[in-house]
Amino acid sequence: MTRLVQKHAWVLGLLVLLIALLGITKLIQPSFGATGLESLARAALPFAFATAAMAIVVIVGGIDLSIASMMAVCGVTAAVLMQSMGAVPAIVITLCIGTAMGAINGALIVITKVPDIVVTLAMLFVWEGVALLILSTPGGNVTEAMQGIIGGSILPGLPMALVVMAVAIAAVWMPVRRSKIGLSIYAVGSDELAAFRSGVSVGWTKVAAYALCGVLAAMGGMSLIMLTGIGEPVPGPYLLASVAAVVLGGVVLGGGRGGLLGPIIAVFILRIIRTILTLAAVDPNVTTIVEGVIMVAVVMLGAIVTYRGVRA
Amino acid sequence: MSIHPEQTAASDPRLVRFGRYLADNPVIPLIAFLFFLISLLEVMRPGIVLPFLGGREGIISTFWVGNLIKFAIPLAMIAACQVLTMLTAGIDLSAGIVATCSAFVCATLMPLIGPVPAVLIAMAVGVVVGLVNGFGVGVVRVHPLIMTLGTGLIATGCLQVYQRFVIATGTEIPAFLEWLGTGRTFAMPNGLFLFIPFAIFIIWLMRATGFGRLLFALGSNEHAAKLSGVRSWQVFLALYALSGLIASVAGLLYLGMIRAPSLSLANPLMLPSVAAAVIGGTSIFGGRGSFAGAIVGALILRVIDTMLTLLQMPEGARIALFGLIILLVTALYVRITGTR
Numbered sequence: 001m002t003r004l005v006q007k008h009a010w011v012l013g014l015l016v017l018l019i020a021l022l023g024i025t026k027l028i029q030p031s032f033g034a035t036g037l038e039s040l041a042r043a044a045l046p047f048a049f050a051t052a053a054m055a056i057v058v059i060v061g062g063i064d065l066s067i068a069s070m071m072a073v074c075g076v077t078a079a080v081l082m083q084s085m086g087a088v089p090a091i092v093i094t095l096c097i098g099t100a101m102g103a104i105n106g107a108l109i110v111i112t113k114v115p116d117i118v119v120t121l122a123m124l125f126v127w128e129g130v131a132l133l134i135l136s137t138p139g140g141n142v143t144e145a146m147q148g149i150i151g152g153s154i155l156p157g158l159p160m161a162l163v164v165m166a167v168a169i170a171a172v173w174m175p176v177r178r179s180k181i182g183l184s185i186y187a188v189g190s191d192e193l194a195a196f197r198s199g200v201s202v203g204w205t206k207v208a209a210y211a212l213c214g215v216l217a218a219m220g221g222m223s224l225i226m227l228t229g230i231g232e233p234v235p236g237p238y239l240l241a242s243v244a245a246v247v248l249g250g251v252v253l254g255g256g257r258g259g260l261l262g263p264i265i266a267v268f269i270l271r272i273i274r275t276i277l278t279l280a281a282v283d284p285n286v287t288t289i290v291e292g293v294i295m296v297a298v299v300m301l302g303a304i305v306t307y308r309g310v311r312a
Numbered sequence: 313m314s315i316h317p318e319q320t321a322a323s324d325p326r327l328v329r330f331g332r333y334l335a336d337n338p339v340i341p342l343i344a345f346l347f348f349l350i351s352l353l354e355v356m357r358p359g360i361v362l363p364f365l366g367g368r369e370g371i372i373s374t375f376w377v378g379n380l381i382k383f384a385i386p387l388a389m390i391a392a393c394q395v396l397t398m399l400t401a402g403i404d405l406s407a408g409i410v411a412t413c414s415a416f417v418c419a420t421l422m423p424l425i426g427p428v429p430a431v432l433i434a435m436a437v438g439v440v441v442g443l444v445n446g447f448g449v450g451v452v453r454v455h456p457l458i459m460t461l462g463t464g465l466i467a468t469g470c471l472q473v474y475q476r477f478v479i480a481t482g483t484e485i486p487a488f489l490e491w492l493g494t495g496r497t498f499a500m501p502n503g504l505f506l507f508i509p510f511a512i513f514i515i516w517l518m519r520a521t522g523f524g525r526l527l528f529a530l531g532s533n534e535h536a537a538k539l540s541g542v543r544s545w546q547v548f549l550a551l552y553a554l555s556g557l558i559a560s561v562a563g564l565l566y567l568g569m570i571r572a573p574s575l576s577l578a579n580p581l582m583l584p585s586v587a588a589a590v591i592g593g594t595s596i597f598g599g600r601g602s603f604a605g606a607i608v609g610a611l612i613l614r615v616i617d618t619m620l621t622l623l624q625m626p627e628g629a630r631i632a633l634f635g636l637i638i639l640l641v642t643a644l645y646v647r648i649t650g651t652r
Contacts, residue, residue: 063457108639112639112642112643112646112647113643113646113647114639114642114643114646115596115597117403117457117596118586118590118596118638118639118642119639121583121586121587121638122587122635122636122638122639122642123635123639124583124635125583125631125632125634125635125638126631126632126635126636126639127632127635128628128631128632128635129627129628129629129630129631129632129633129634129635130628130632131628132626132627132628132631133626133628133629133632134628136626136627136628233628239461240461240462240464240465243457243458243461244458244461244462247455247458253455253457253458283473285469285472285473285476286469286473287469288465288468288469288472289466289469289470289473291465291469292462292463292465292466292468292469293466295462295465296448296454296458296459296462296463296466299454299455299458299459299462300448300452300454303452303453303454303455304452304453
């Protein structure tokens, strides 16, 4: 038991922090209840998918700056497809496109040997351009049924959006985590050369990790149009938010360590801070500043903790 | 040590030597590539660069060359932030926002307190953001990518709040910034009066000063540099403060050029500045880089921009092609020189 606690100390700490923040919210706004939780979970949905996507590539030792653009491409694709076909084929096609985009990112990194950060920076432009080519102004539509999926609660206190998110991310990540490819992802992230010499196919592992990132980005893009009901070709503010949540969630930049649970809890922490500030009637612009300061402060704290750990 | 795959691939010794030569002198192939792009542009639209081919007077269109240089200057200045920070394996993603902030602050304070104090305060804004970055990177040891993204976000928020206090005062642009940004001397943009000393200063700083050597040392092997007695946090603090100052000066110049302050004035320069530095042969992993390369990189990006505008492509295709070209150029560069 103690070992389990020690191993997951960071995630448990985040969980305690999240619960404390929920308590503070309840104190500020005594009427905060099921509906509040529902809107919180809905607002966190695209951030959670973006963060999960980012976490996988960070674990493999890379970083994907093009996540927000891929989400935009998937969002507009789904919105356009839903005008002419049912929701299910549109979702399947969008997921395939997301996987393909991620795989292209990964393949380009492996083939060109250009650093991840540069390749995905270039692909950020490419995908943003593709999104604009698909739909030059916000448009398309989203079927009512699909928007209905993420509304309401299954049980009191268990929002539907939270369940959708947990099921979707688990469906992608659990089979991977439990199989050889998951092990390879961690191996390549912690030491590429050692992994290569142990017989791990480094190139394919990277492509697979980026493809997984693409799948999750596609889910993020679709959750975005479920929220707004319209396809929006301009990338949203998901890059910094996802990097901050990944770091706050205990995934080490450089790869090899961390999981997906921590980053997703971190997303909710960052979102609930925004809710608290809104409830406290803080000016939305000031909220942006406070949010940024908190993100930076948390990341600084994390850096101090890891740095002390390394030196000790 | 096992033999690296790249070394076996390029077995021809002459090719290896050529690759090494290019790796040591990244500016030479870049200039060749720049001229290749310009001649491609000339083929696409005869007479744009060499008017006599289009049936007009003059051998070289000084207007076109001047324009190219004029729009490359702010990009090259912000690329200087990236080159300097990348030398230590960092990056400054707040540079674009810092440039916007200083331009906006300068334009809004100008009617209230006059040009010189306004410019000084605008530059102080850049230094303050830079010091925060330097504190985060050097003292607290946050990854530069995250630290500068975060300060950029905070700065954007501050700018939005600040904007509401000054919304009534109106904006005005100092005359000498307008002269620097839009004026021309002998058909060349006046911005060169600022940029040439600036470029000489940066190259001198990187090549001939102790500070420059410290940057290279920290980027090559931070641990070794520390063991040799380098106080890394002081270097980082100075480096990021300098980067913020450069970004704010670039923002002021850009303000004089565009003459319409807005809340996202210089933000579109941000990602191209990284591209310019990378194309110019600066390694994102630290320890290697040149500002001369970044200047050529900025020129290359501007020529590509012109080409895509000439082709009259839809906005989306232009952005996508821009990204593909950045990728292609860096991939070619990595392939030829065999370095990252």
